[in-house]
Every structure is written in structure tokens, then in C-alpha cells.
Amino acid sequence: MYILGMESSCDETSAAVVEMSDGVRAIRSNIVASQIETHRLYGGVVPEIASRAHVEAISRITYEALETAGITLSDVGAIAVTAFPGLIGALLVGVNFAKSLAFSHRIPLVAVNHIHGHVAAAYLTHPTLEPPFLALVVSGGHTSFYRVTDYTDFCEIGGTRDDAAGEAFDKIGRVIGLPYPGGAALDKLAYEGDPKAITLPSPALGGDTPDLSFSGIKTATLNYLNGMAQKGCEISRADVAASYTHRIVQAIVKKTELALKKSGMRTLVLAGGVAANSHLRTALEALCKRLGVTLCMPDRALCGDNGAMIAAAGYFRYQRGEFADTSLNASANDDGL
Ligand code: KG4
Numbered sequence: 288m289y290i291l292g293m294e295s296s297c298d299e300t301s302a303a304v305v306e307m308s309d310g311v312r313a314i315r316s317n318i319v320a321s322q323i324e325t326h327r328l329y330g331g332v333v334p335e336i337a338s339r340a341h342v343e344a345i346s347r348i349t350y351e352a353l354e355t356a357g358i359t360l361s362d363v364g365a366i367a368v369t370a371f372p373g374l375i376g377a378l379l380v381g382v383n384f385a386k387s388l389a390f391s392h393r394i395p396l397v398a399v400n401h402i403h404g405h406v407a408a409a410y411l412t413h414p415t416l417e418p419p420f421l422a423l424v425v426s427g428g429h430t431s432f433y434r435v436t437d438y439t440d441f442c443e444i445g446g447t448r449d450d451a452a453g454e455a456f457d458k459i460g461r462v463i464g465l466p467y468p469g470g471a472a473l474d475k476l477a478y479e480g481d482p483k484a485i486t487l488p489s490p491a492l493g494g495d496t497p498d499l500s501f502s503g504i505k506t507a508t509l510n511y512l513n514g515m516a517q518k519g520c521e522i523s524r525a526d527v528a529a530s531y532t533h534r535i536v537q538a539i540v541k542k543t544e545l546a547l548k549k550s551g552m553r554t555l556v557l558a559g560g561v562a563a564n565s566h567l568r569t570a571l572e573a574l575c576k577r578l579g580v581t582l583c584m585p586d587r588a589l590c591g592d593n594g595a596m597i598a599a600a601g602y603f604r605y606q607r608g609e610f611a612d613t614s615l616n617a618s619a620n621d622d623g624l
């Protein structure tokens with residue numbers, strides 16, 4: 288069946304057509320209208336601007352997705368839309384558009400948790416992947432470990448106590464003058480620096496839990512940068528990028544090993560925007576090889592927000608008969624996880 292997936296939780300408006308059935312997981316189209324250039328002017332996402340840009344793009348993107356897939360609305364078996372978590376105004380645009388489309392064309396509607404969507408991107412890249420597994424979702428808003436026991440059953444077993452890894456990358460990226468969002472640029476710059484040049488605190492919290500905290504390393508890096516500026520010393524941006532990335536990746540790997548041990552899972556799924564980080568991918572590959580654990584990561588192009596991942600997650604809710612109706616509302620929080 289064809290699922291139309293719609294995503295508008297933050298700064299990408301996306302619509303996609305994914306074909307899903309037993310043995311078939313194929314992306315027929317995946318159109319993403321990014322607002323990054325607009326928000327870059329402000330150094331971060333401006334919620335009101337994001338909502339307006341979603342309104343402007345959503346209809347065009349949806350029909351482009353259908354046209355690229357070579358189908359019409361009458362071929363669509365279900366519409367899946369991100370309903371939470373995210374920016375409330377941005378989410379409402381997608382939810383209301385999807386509701387109108389679904390009810391005017393009598394197409395079943397499915398509400399999708401954005402986090403489940405990120406994890407579902409792995410099903411598209413790895414056609415034989417199935418639960419149970421441990422999922423590590425690292426994005427701009429989340430850094431969490433989940434025991435995934437069925438396609439729609441997630442249990443959070445640990446994660447960050449404060450900021451998300453993506454947020455931490457973006458913050459330091461901005462401070463050292465990289466364009467927003469700093470994650471991808473920091474990833475590249477880190478190859479040019481020395482990961483041992485600056486001593487920074489580990490984001491891995493002490494104790495026997497897979498928990499992290501990124502506020503300490505952020506503050507320590509800011510203090511280092513301010514201290515150097517006060518002394519009139521030049522800094523190496525590449526050394527900052529390399530040391531910061533190294534410490535974050537090292538902590539995530541350490542806690543992933545613990546989460547695997549605690550959950551007893553033998554498969555790890557890495558998902559979310561930060562899953563595109565090449566240092567993290569390489570380090571987790573090494574960890575999983577050492578532990579004999581199967582690692583499934585979405586293609587880098589599917590790590591960021593996109594409609595295809597929402598369609599894939601929506602398919603499994605559809606299969607369970609979990610439909611939404613006209614009372615569907617968006618929520619900024621993780622309700623329903
Ligand atoms: O999942 P996502 O697209 O949006 C949220 O749901 O938050 O994640 C966006 C985050 C941003 O913080 C961005 O800087 C980060 O993912 N990101 C990266 C890389 N590519 C994107 N962080 C580190 N390395 C990358 N290569």
C-alpha cells in the first residue's frame with residue numbers, strides 16, 4: 288500500500304510517498320523543503336517564522352510528492368502525520384493539513400510520534416530489520432535510549448538529563464562562528480583538529496545508568512573560549528571541534544555499551560539528525576563490531592527530518608488499526624511514547 292507521510296515539526300516541511308507491505312519497504316518520493324537558510328539569519332529556529340513557512344510550502348510539497356511517486360490521492364491507503372513532539376505552531380500546520388486531506392478524500396489518518404519516525408527511517412534502509420532492538424535517538428531535541436519491543440512499543444531506558452546532543456553541537460558551532468545548524472559543519476571541521484588538544488568534562492553521568500548530560504561540557508567549552516579571548520590568545524576552531532566531538536562521541540559510545548548490556552538487546556538502531564555524524568557512526572560501528580551486535584543506521588540522507596520516515600512509522604500504526612480522527616490535536620511534548 289502507499290502511505291503519504293507528512294512532517295512539519297520543526298524547520299523542514301516534508302511530504303513523501305512510501306510503499307509498504309510484507310517484504311516491500313520502498314520510498315517512491317521524499318520531498319523536503321528546508322527553512323534552514325531563513326532561520327540561519329537568526330542563528331536558530333524562530334517558531335513563528337517556521338509555522339508561516341510550513342503554511343506556504345505544505346500544499347505544494349504534498350502534490351509534488353504524489354506527482355514524483357506517479358500516483359494520485361485516490362491511490363493513497365493512509366496519511367501519516369507527525370503530531371508530536373515539536374514546535375506546536377509548526378506541528379499544527381501539518382496536522383490540520385493532513386486532517387483536511389484525509390477527511391475530504393476519505394483516507395485513513397494516522398498520527399505519528401516524531402521519535403518513532405526517526406527510528407522507522409532505519410526500516411527503510413534495512414529492509415529486514417525488525418524489533419526487538421535498542422534504539423538510540425540523537426537529534427536536535429532528543430538524546431534517548433529506547434527498548435523497542437514491537438514496531439510501536441517504545442520504552443525509554445535512559446538519555447540526556449538536560450540538552451540534546453544536536454543542541455550541544457549547534458550551540459558551540461554558533462559560538463565558534465559556524466553557520467546554523469552547526470552540527471554538520473562541526474563534524475567536518477573536527478577532522479582538521481586534535482581531539483586531545485582541550486580537556487573537557489565527559490557528558491557521561493556517573494553510575495550504572497545510561498544517562499548523559501551535555502550542559503557541563505557546553506559550559507566548560509564556553510569558559511575555555513572566553514578565557515582564551517580574555518588572555519588575547521588565538522584559538523584553533525578545529526581543535527575545539529575535534530575535542531568537543533571526541534568527548535561527546537566517547538560518552539555516547541560508553542552509555543550505548545551500558546544500555547546494550549542492561550537491555551540485553553543484540554541489535555542497535557541509531558537514528559535522528561545527529562545520526563548523520565560521521566565520528567559517531569564510525570565509533571558505534573567499532574563498538575558493535577567488538578560486542579558482536581548488529582548495527583542498523585539509516586542512510587545519512589534519511590537521518591534528518593523527512594516525510595518518508597513518518598510514512599514508514601505510520602504504516603505500522605495503520606497495521607495495528609490505530610487511526611486518528613478529526614479530534615486529532617498536535618502536542619509539543621512526548622505524549623504517548
Ligand atoms: O532530527 P533532526 O533533523 O531534527 C530534530 O528532530 O531535532 O536533527 C537536527 C539536528 C541539528 O542539531 C543538527 O545540527 C544535527 O541534527 N546534525 C548533526 C549532523 N547533521 C545534522 N549533528 C552532528 N553531525 C552531523 N553531521
Ligand code: ZN
Nearest residue numbers: 426560591592
Ligand atoms: Zn527530528
